[in-house]
Amino acid sequence: MTITADIAQKYRQHIMPTYAYSGLVLTRGKGARVWDADGKVYLDFQTGIAVVGLGHCHPEVTRAVQEQAARLVHVSNLHYNENQALLAEKLAGLFSGGKCFFCNSGAEANEAMIKLARLRGQGQGRFEIISLTQSFHGRTLAALAATGQTKYQTGFEPMPEGFRHATFNDLESVRAAVTDKTSAILVEAVQGEGGVVPGQQDFLRGLRALCDERDLLLLCDEVQCGMGRTGRWFGFEHADIRPDAFSLAKALGNGYPIGAVVAGPRAADVFQPGKHASTFGGSPLACAAALAVLRVIEAEGLVARAAEIGARFQERLRSMVGRYEHVREVRGLGLMVGLVLDQPARPLTDRLAEMGLLAIPTAESVIRFLPPLTVKDGELDEALDIIEDAVAEHHGAPREEATP
Numbered sequence: 001m002t003i004t005a006d007i008a009q010k011y012r013q014h015i016m017p018t019y020a021y022s023g024l025v026l027t028r029g030k031g032a033r034v035w036d037a038d039g040k041v042y043l044d045f046q047t048g049i050a051v052v053g054l055g056h057c058h059p060e061v062t063r064a065v066q067e068q069a070a071r072l073v074h075v076s077n078l079h080y081n082e083n084q085a086l087l088a089e090k091l092a093g094l095f096s097g098g099k100c101f102f103c104n105s106g107a108e109a110n111e112a113m114i115k116l117a118r119l120r121g122q123g124q125g126r127f128e129i130i131s132l133t134q135s136f137h138g139r140t141l142a143a144l145a146a147t148g149q150t151k152y153q154t155g156f157e158p159m160p161e162g163f164r165h166a167t168f169n170d171l172e173s174v175r176a177a178v179t180d181k182t183s184a185i186l187v188e189a190v191q192g193e194g195g196v197v198p199g200q201q202d203f204l205r206g207l208r209a210l211c212d213e214r215d216l217l218l219l220c221d222e223v224q225c226g227m228g229r230t231g232r233w234f235g236f237e238h239a240d241i242r243p244d245a246f247s248l249a250k251a252l253g254n255g256y257p258i259g260a261v262v263a264g265p266r267a268a269d270v271f272q273p274g275k276h277a278s279t280f281g282g283s284p285l286a287c288a289a290a291l292a293v294l295r296v297i298e299a300e301g302l303v304a305r306a307a308e309i310g311a312r313f314q315e316r317l318r319s320m321v322g323r324y325e326h327v328r329e330v331r332g333l334g335l336m337v338g339l340v341l342d343q344p345a346r347p348l349t350d351r352l353a354e355m356g357l358l359a360i361p362t363a364e365s366v367i368r369f370l371p372p373l374t375v376k377d378g379e380l381d382e383a384l385d386i387i388e389d390a391v392a393e394h395h396g397a398p399r400e401e402a403t404p
């Protein structure tokens with residue numbers, strides 16, 4: 001039995017089948033590349049679904065984790081720990097002030113924001129959260145209730161009450177959903193799982209104005225689009241707005257699990273002792289990883305680089321629209337990019353993997369590319385050549401060649 005077959009067998013026997021597995025066993029990673037158990041190498045434009053933003057095993061993060069693991073891994077939040085203070089100071093600085101709450105995942109960070117909004121609205125009977133169609137906020141029950149895609153909710157009904165959905169990029173629909181029970185609006189500046197759909201600037205600004213007008217909290221889910229990926233530190237910056245709070249996870253620890261809520265003045269002091277907690281949240285080790293991530297992003301100028309190479313990546317992908325049948329559109333910001341087809345994306349992502357490039361099929365017909373922010377120019381070109389070859393093979397030769 002091969003290693004891959006052996007591991008697949010163990011999965012079938014002992015792992016709950018919550019995922020549609022690719023069949024690959026990944027054993028090693030360095031920068032933009034990962035290796036499978038047979039030694040085959042791939043360009044990784046999945047980055048663990050927007051987690052490994054600095055590439056695999058970035059030496060600075062590895063060193064920070066190793067050193068911290070030898071010093072102090074965990075203390076309870078009954079005590080201060082220096083790394084948590086430093087990380088909060090750093091994140092608040094990126095947001096021009098504010099306070100943080102640390103946890104372990106995106107869903108948990110969103111749960112914290114939902115609880116915070118309920119607590120703030122409690123005195124006035126305001127508990128409803130308005131979220132948007134095609135959004136994704138995580139798999140815990142409240143985050144799932146906020147998620148605007150029924151396919152994730154089916155089978156888990158009844159959903160917790162207090163969630164209403166309005167149409168993404170349609171301000172009037174959000175306005176119509178506001179009631180005297182509304183406490184907050186929750187939005188992704190760029191929807192990831194929904195198919196890489198950027199929020200229009202007017203829409204996001206309109207949400208900010210609506211929240212100001214009705215004294216609601218504007219909550220941004222930056223779990224996927226945050227940490228520099230879109231070419232700004234946070235996705236909401238593209239619309240020049242400031243939410244009352246936002247959630248982070250995924251790329252914050254470059255693979256070491258950590259989630260965070262960063263809150264501005266209207267939300268920073270809502271939680272008081274006993275109202276919310278997380279055993280592992282903000283441990284010295286998790287915060288050491290995140291501090292290293294922030295240092296590297298700043299030292300290597302990766303936010304600007306994501307904007308610059310993202311534009312180049314998108315431009316060449318865009319040149320395929322219209323030239324190949326079935327390639328309809330390129331969407332995204334920076335290095336959060338979707339190639340929209342008019343047919344299921346999975347066969348093409350499977351072929352890309354065979355050809356050595358990992359990408360993610362999303363929202364049925366979108367191929368989502370999430371390269372590391374550290375991807376080299378040559379690696380980007382290599383990926384683009386693979387994509388063009390795979391698209392040509394799947395969708396016929398380029399139009400100008402096909403029609404003499």
Ligand SMILES: Cc1ncc(COP(=O)(O)O)c(C=O)c1O
Pocket residue numbers: 049104105106107108110136137138139188192193221222223224225249250
């Ligand atoms: C926008 C967004 N929010 C929340 C989550 C959930 O994060 P986690 O899987 O860390 O709970 C995800 C995961 O894909 C996400 O993309």
